[in-house]
Amino acid sequence: MQPAARYGAAIGVLDAWLDGMPAEQALTRWARGARYAGSKDRAAVRDHVYDVLRQKGVCEALGGADGRGLVLGLLRAQGGDVDAVFSGVGHAPAPLTEAEQAAAVPASDPALNVPEWTRPLLVARAGDTLPELLESFAHRAPLWLRVNLRRTTREAAARALEADGMATRAHGEVETALEVTEGARRLRQSLAYTTGLVEPQDLSVQRAIAQVDWPHDGTILDFCAGGGGKALAIADRTGAEVFAHDALPQRMADLEPRAERAGVRIKQLAGADLAARSPFDVVVTDVPCSGSGTWRRDPEAKWRLTPQALEDLVKTQAEILDKASALTAVGGRIVYMTCSLFEAENEAQVAGFLARHPEWKVGVTTVDTPLTASDGFFSAELIHDPA
């Protein structure tokens, strides 16, 4: 496909998204109908769509509110060649109308990268760095890998990735972390990944997990295990028995093969079995949240989030924390985690828990934003201290 035709395809996908279809579904539907599109074309169309979603407000202001306007806005935001794309040649979008050409183009405002109602919530997190944080949402997050130290060393993992055409950079402090600087799209096919030497995991999560003193024996429950990313990282660092639970057990469907690949054991527990296996020495609650820390990787989520949805999430988080406390051993710990930048889901949630449960105190807390890691992430250790 010609580069301009790829933008044309992105316009169609964005129109479907604006009609309510999830972006991945709209991309898949387009790809099924575009047998002529090769893997590079599909990747480029996907990049254009996600580039728009990362800065939809900016694209709207610079171009317009429909798919065509958004792509026009994207080109203007990126300083692209508008006339070369909107040429009308072949499958390229039609040339700009007189009205489109005559419309005033305002200066790009990074505040438009996030929904208006979330800005005050981000001010509370970012303070003076708010402009940089807002700007960061327009850009792709780098890919970080966690080296599975049970399987290999970080140096050997980097060499294996290099053999598969990927370049990496080791993080200075987090001993498991490798940033992919070249060839990220090759990861899923690489031997290093398929043989369990590395797992994609954000730097912020790796840092938070590295800062907790995991027990050498006893039991750890990952209460909101989902795909098991946190459980796998924790299992790599502990001799304790690791259990995984999720209110939606189907979310843990990949956990067994992932654990096998990583060479760790994680036992899945249904809701009915939790009480019998409790108490646990540590209960990890990686709760459902706004995901505002991961908006660079999942930009669709920020446009879907509503104040009501956030309020509901905060209630669910408090309920999960209360349930977790009932499953924790006397003197045990909860590790509360979110990938949110909002105080209501983080510090305020912890303060609410401590107010409801005076026999608990807070331990190690880590806070990252996309400016200090690649995602925003919050983690707080809550210690049962009945004395």
Ligand SMILES: C[S@@+](CC[C@H](N)C(=O)[O-])C[C@H]1O[C@@H](n2cnc3c(N)ncnc32)[C@H](O)[C@@H]1O
């Ligand atoms: C942020 S995701 C977890 C991601 C996962 N820990 C990982 O690292 O891939 C939150 C998970 O909590 C689960 N969940 C929601 N409500 C829950 C509840 N009341 N009890 C347990 N799990 C719950 C969701 O099904 C979802 O899989």
